[in-house]
Amino acid sequence: MVAETAADRRWASESVPFLGPGKLGCPPELPPRAPVYTSRRPQMSVPQPSKAPLLPRIAAGDGEAVSDFIDRYKNLVWWLARQLASDADAEDAVQEIFVDLWSSADRYDPQRSSEPAFVAMIARRRLIDRRRRTGRRPAESSLEDLEVELAGSGLAAVEAAAEAALAGDAIRRLDEKERRVLSLAVYQGLSHSEIADFTRLPLGTVKTYVRRGLSRVREMLGAGSGTAEEPG
């Protein structure tokens, strides 16, 4: 049972818009609204960032693309590792992530996602796996301590605009509690049972919120076959 703190009480009582890591209560500055796809599958491939993807060149054996790739994504990978791994693990995790990226280069499909989203997926996969195995997680901090701005000055606003904008749209349409739960699951990397402890919601409810929220983001992105039923 988690001892109630001021953050807990605020969490329970205030209507808080969806936030990534940021100041509690501050209105988020969301990416520009993206066109809404009316069909389950978009008519065209996901718009690519202005820079051409490098993974296809790496998959084809172009070693020179590797250096450019490191330049382009090193900070994104480091940022994700600092979010989802402990300080002691972040550097090791980053090295493992890049090995995963080299071995996954031939799996990247520009029709399915932008390259930054693919890189973030591979990184998150490794970080989640490490967290499960080591049981170590980032130093916990209350939402009040998170001082990172939500201004559109980072990677999402510039490079991964397509998926980030669509995901932002889907998130805005979620119920307030669903947004909070999804935020804790994705940004903070909390397990579903940890979220249940923190929010005092039943575990089943947390799972439903996570599944519903992610399903709606997925639908908005128009990924997959579209034959899956939305769970819960």
Added chain:
Amino acid sequence: MTEARLSELLIDRATEGLDPAAELELSELLALGASFDPDAYELAAAAVHLTSAFPLQAMPAALEQAIRRQAMQVFGDKAAAPGARLLPLTPRLAAASRPTASASQRGASSQSRASRPWLPWTLAAASLLLAVVGWWPEPRPAGPDLAPQVAAAPSLADVLAAPDVRVIPWSPTADPAAQGAGGDVVWSTRLQAGFMRFQHLAPNQPRDAQFQLWIFDRNQDERYPIDGGVFDVGPGAEVVVPIDAKLAVAAPTLFAITIEKPGGVVVSSRERLVLVATVA
């Protein structure tokens, strides 16, 4: 029902990860051939993560250098940053020529990782003498499925009792550390746990070098086997070491022991291959 369960597992994997039993269930469901993009929910979670648009913290310079050195091991010196003066971990790797890959070739073409030709793992295993007689207690006959009842760190007895347990003898290589060495490895994919038994393996000095286990998986690129953990061997006729796999092992094909620098490595140069155990 199947697709609903598949969605649940994929979403759980995309957020909190899956335990071994759930991973196995997911593999089985995906193998049924559902028309489902297995990465869709992970991409969605990544997109959600990228909505938090805030300044990215710069990667520490020393870490970046380590990443570049690692890339040079894999791709050769073309992966070095322009103008950078990088000292590769293994000088011979930097000198190794790398054939040009055509655009139609998936992944990097086979590459020479040292000045001598690289002997495929399976060929090395096939050419070695098998002189090991195991003394593990015979695995108990398959009984009730114990997997759900086993705690997060299964004991040796738990592994031996697992219905899918495999006992595979080690085969020594020509490496001096392997002379006269033997033993075997027990592994349960269901439990995602195993142990290694070594007989007469030359002890190591931890401050100079350590042993590292690599697990080759049918579903994994053989250039990047799964890290099974770093360990030491002291004096004594026999040593038992638990396996510490860093990733889920779905279909192991080969276990291999190398000698590495203290703390182990992310990608092995495979210059000192000591023992191999081929899964039949």
